[in-house]
Amino acid sequence: MAYDGVIPRTDEPIDDIAYLARSEHRVPTLVALTTRPRSRSELCELTGVSSSTMRRTLGEFEARSWIRKEGYQYVATRLGETIASGMEDVIERVETERKLRDVWHWLPAEVSEFPIETWADMTVTVAEPDFPYRPVDRFESLLRETNEFRSLRPEVALMDPCLDVLSQLIDDGVGITLIDRPSCHTYFLSTYPDRSSEMLKQDNFTVLEHDELPPYGIGLLDDRVAISCYEQDSGTVRAVIDTDAPAVREWAESVYTSYRSDAQPLEPHRIVE
Template sequence: MTQQDITASPIVDIAYLARSEHRIPTLLSLTERPRSRSELCELGGVSSSTMRRTLDEFDDRLWIRKEGYQYVATRLGEVIASGMEDLIERIETERKLRHVWHWLPDEISDFPFETWSDMTITVAEPDAPYRPVRRFESLLRNTTTIRFLRPEVALMDLCFDLLYQMVGEDVEMTLIDRPECHTYFHTTYPRRSSEMMQQDNFVILEHDDLPQYGTGLLDRCVVVSCYEEDSGTVYALIDTDAPAVREWAKSAYDTYRASARPVELEPSTE
């Protein structure tokens, strides 16, 4: 390397790697095992001349060495490859979160990055507006207990048939929501709602001062539902099995559960 190379900003090397999509995967592949240039061309989808220039640049930086007709990453190359892989993972996680960040509980911003990366984020799209609800429905099918703080009509209405079935199958279910949400289900599905309320495993409570998001505790995961304030639709659903999130969700649920009150609805029939 020249003196100019040594004193240049690290951004120069980062920019070099990022300018072509094949460079980082190529370096990563060379940390796994030695590979020939033809194999690297196939993996990267580039021509032999392009790969030759890439390998020459890697060699100039001491990131690789040649073993016979193959190339393999040096220890320096392994460090750079690992760092770039971590950076890509962080950016991928940030891109998932940026569109729902302002809907999330403030506590989530205090969790470590590893907790964020474990989250599954399902966002409604113009051509798939019910995607978050369908994700929630799939999670419901694998649980024997449901404790939900502010489930909201938009999330639960499309799942009502499944919820009714689950109550009949003795799934333990406690829902804490706004009074008007319980009224909606009682008036829209009067017979089945009355049947559910008569079951010992089904408890509905109401609260007048709930957070703007929903928090549900299932057997295997925690779900956080994000609602659009104007329309009330479910914009996104986040689910995770991270212990830190579960601890936070349980604490929040228990706090509101302690101050919630029983629902009193008039009996009715369909």
């Protein structure tokens, strides 16, 4: 083998993992060598490290039998392919965990039971100090593209900024059903009395009320499900998670249907009074 020095055998598997993780270029280098042979200069250009750094890295890889040299190029061995694939899986799982970490305590308990592959398919949009309306903007973009919308606990903080879009969808004939608490309906009826009255006259717009809803919201759109996470005291939208995963769709349809069966038609005059 053509490598500089002797690389001692590490005592534990975690030592090899730590070696790969300590520098950002090592995993991408090994992964790149699983696709086709590459020269040292090509790997330097790919990863942005110096030639001397890449020479040491390739020497470490050769010592571990992860790669072999073919002429002036290097290629991964089956051992190297196995390590590269495993590290990619670890990185993907950590990326998935990181995007859910900040919203985990707001999510429905059932989400934690979904397969990890389902989590990876989720788009997580979190409110940030410099962009508090990011989740609402994401939800509005989904709303604009749907031809049907059913929602459980849409909440004022989510729907008030989207009222123009909602009104346009109703005018366009999109079927919409909202199930929320009487207090939320009261807000819209009192804040936008004329507009609310006109919307409620449309046959494709159904508003129902329910006194005991879950702490989260569910939006069923054409091909995606949106889960809304609210601050319990203020009702502020903290995050919106949307996905087209079949398992989430099945769960959301079941939850929506169970509350839909117990919901009552809105009686505007009684609520305002």
